[in-house]
Amino acid sequence: KQEVTQIPAALSVPEGENLVLNCSFTDSAIYNLQWFRQDPGKGLTSLLLIQSSQREQTSGRLNASLDKSSGRSTLYIAASQPGDSATYLCAVETGGGNKLTFGTGTQLKVEL
Amino acid sequence: ETGVTQSPTHLIKTRGQQVTLRCSSQSGHNTVSWYQQALGQGPQFIFQYYREEENGRGNFPPRFSGLQFPNYSSELNVNALELDDSALYLCASSLRGLYGYTFGSGTRLTVV
Numbered sequence: 001k002q003e004v005t006q007i008p009a010a011l012s013v014p015e016g017e018n019l020v021l022n023c024s025f026t027d028s029a030i031y032n033l034q035w036f037r038q039d040p041g042k043g044l045t046s047l048l049l050i051q052s053s054q055r056e057q058t059s060g061r062l063n064a065s066l067d068k069s070s071g072r073s074t075l076y077i078a079a080s081q082p083g084d085s086a087t088y089l090c091a092v093e094t095g096g097g098n099k100l101t102f103g104t105g106t107q108l109k110v111e112l
Numbered sequence: 113e114t115g116v117t118q119s120p121t122h123l124i125k126t127r128g129q130q131v132t133l134r135c136s137s138q139s140g141h142n143t144v145s146w147y148q149q150a151l152g153q154g155p156q157f158i159f160q161y162y163r164e165e166e167n168g169r170g171n172f173p174p175r176f177s178g179l180q181f182p183n184y185s186s187e188l189n190v191n192a193l194e195l196d197d198s199a200l201y202l203c204a205s206s207l208r209g210l211y212g213y214t215f216g217s218g219t220r221l222t223v224v
Binding site for chain 2: 091
């Protein structure tokens, strides 16, 4: 059974800091890994998708890496802004490519 | 290109009642998945529909059922509602394993 863990559970940083969110998964036989952002009480916004054959993806100030063999992914956020405050969720696609298994998220607060 | 739309946005039901939630998939997507997200938790996979048939199911009882229509829209039905069914229900569409998942804004269900 695939299990996904995200560390830390919560993070508070001053504006402008670079930060790293961590995601680990127990079964390395994944199809892809997707990072999402969730604002309070809202749906999920896709940030980055990394296919299993890829090592990293970048979008603007965001960079996500994937190491399948060690079961780890990191989301790097450069020059954090208050608007980045949200919960960040990591999800891996397994089970024949028909389901996502999510971590419990990292709640990020970026302070002025 | 329209995204994933869900209705209603909020719903209050009494224990024992039945509820139907609706989802319109993103244009071009042929697969719809449903997830339940309890407060402070990551989303949990309920089931997925592809070509109007169930294509994978999570650990949810049979009183959770669904449909997919020829236009790829979908319904989630829950019978005999329990207090623990109170959660955010998220619909996601995809193109059968390609390009990741696009989520809707969710339906907040409260069972009293």
